[in-house]
Amino acid sequence: MRRPREAKGGAWHRLPAAALFSALCLAASPGAWAAEHEVEVVDYRFNPAELRIRPGDTVTWVNREKRTSHSVVFDATGQESERFFPDERWSHTFTEAGEHAYRCGPHPEMRGRIVVEE
Template sequence: MISLASLKGTKPGEEAKPQAGPGIVSVADFKFGPETVVVAPGQTITWYNSDGSPHQVTITGAKPQKSPIFQKGQTTKLTLADAGIYDYICSLHPAMKGKIEVKAN
């Protein structure tokens, strides 16, 4: 029997790669892309890991948040309710830096 996962070209434990779009950040070659993601308050931000290495998202600053560690082919998600600019790093690789801009319309 052909599993749905193999039809999508994913391996067990992997998710389908989300299409690039609002709130989607790809993690590849130890970089977050785009480096600054712009979302509305309460909009989910989804990171997709294309690297062989696990990664993680830690929002630093006044309102810290930590995502779970996510492996190759997996996503992690965070939601921020308040407008502002949030710097974040990967706690496993602190040289990896990104920014989230939460902007009310």
């Protein structure tokens, strides 16, 4: 019994379309273009005090003080980072759009805001 003939180009003809589809799906996924951002903690302030990012981005707070520790407490959830000491850092990845106000646990007058925009 003979096998039916493949259409012109055979299976290889479909490969570029499949590869293109896979690449487009990967590029459209939330983490595909994720960026890294840094907030310095210096002189008892968050710098920048407000940061605009996209879903999937990661923010890293870096303690540039000489002697004191800080933490990040999100107002809406109460989630608090571990304390980070001079030259230490703490990171958080934001997955959903919205505004995230935060403060320093030991120094509540220190305030900041992350705005996650689609």
